[in-house]
Amino acid sequence: MLSIKKILMICGLIATTQTFALPQDSRRAGGIAVIPVAKTVTNITYENKPVLVVEGINSMNQIIFGIPLSAPLGTLQLQSSNGPINIEVKPYKYAEQRLSVKNQDYVNPQQEQLDRYAVEAKEQNAIYTSFTPQQWKEFPTFIRPTAGKFSNSFGRKRFFNGEERAPHSGLDIPAPVGQKVVAPANGTVIAIGNYFFNGNTVLIDHGQGLISMFCHLSKIDVQKGQKLQQGEVLGLVGKTGRVTGPHLHWGMSLNNARVDPQLFLAR
Template sequence: MLKKYVYSVMGFMLISLQSIHAELPQDSRRPGGIAVIPLGQEIKNVRFNQQNILISNENTQRYAILGIPLNTPIGTLKLETNTQPIQIKIKPYAYAEQHINVKNQDYVNPSDAQLTRYANEAKVQNDVYSSFTPSTWQALPHFIRPTLGQFSNSFGRKRFFNGEERAPHSGLDIPAPIGQKVVAPADGIVVQTGDYFFNGKTVLIDHGQGLISMFCHLSKIEVKQGQHIRQGEVLGLVGKTGRVTGPHLHWGMSLNNARVDPQLFLRP
């Protein structure tokens, strides 16, 4: 009788442990990665570079979920807390190089007017990335793929346009046909829509606590700024607007204003 009870409790514990961890992003402590840090009871708040960090409450355990910027040096990274600082180790990761030849010179060497336009657009997007709104959830919800399609690991690639080095690729490219549906990977609020110089038609969704998703190069936007969106709801259609070599979805994820690998939000 007791044995049976113990086994059923153990079975329950295994199931609950699995469901707890299934919702957390994968821990990958590299530039462009994510650190999932269990917090002791005494830690009330965690900050990195004066920014708030996302906290997920998984039943009784709290986790700080840190986005590690792509330009983070290898070595020890320190997080401030209300007690002792937390130190984590950042490991190297060999991102691939990508050499692209773009025919439209405007995208390689933009004019002053185009650069001004781009600077304004970048500021709007950075304001969104550095925002920190309260979340409607206690435990970070799980994310689904925003569109169908096979993809390779394109996040973090060092990019050269016609031989000139540019910023590393800050999202994941999913090749897909024009007109294919793009859905919200999790619930959130549409915080920005626009037609941008490099990114083309773009939607940004705020999922709360500094977690923002971004969808670029759309052929059509089907949501409005300020709108609440549920996981799986259509936000737009795949396209090839902006600086692209072919139709695909560029899916970006930003956490505490750090662009991180979207694959870490999907179940491996």
């Protein structure tokens, strides 16, 4: 009979050792550009801010760049010591999602709630725009933070009670309340909180502007500043905040761009 730990390992929720591989290259709004560059190319920035660079063992490094969901089609440009680096943003059609939300405060919040959200958004934006040292020797292969079928909800244009809202910036994983949520890669808990839209939330800093986010939790099992290893439990699935049912919202932010979390998983 298999132990619970063995079952979780098979499901990809616990890793005995962290494996390494680059994210998938998908040059679309909400995607990731993986760009090989010579090691002599330095000072790589986007809008005057540094971007994630993985050092190679040969003569090449790899730029790992998050393309914003708001990016228009056409050429997006990074800057470097050797001049501009162009990225061609390609067409990609995201689905639409129409949701019925019973609590009208989550559709048309009152001024007090909007003021609360503004404070929370400012706090989260400071995290997304931060740039700390890398926390890996080689770029890690991420694992699923919880078991369940992916809804492919990332990037969907959303309508709440018929009213259009911003595209969905994370991946929803339907799961029962109380199911374990684990760290998909090594990192440091940079923030925890109960937010108006996101409910109970944990944010993990993986270094160099790469942040993961886990929302709607029923319980938070970590503290701010705590260092986590891949596979460690950070909380439990819930239905706090703006939800239509229990699930985990898993978000990934790279150079302050919300990108598709599935691109970090092994194919």
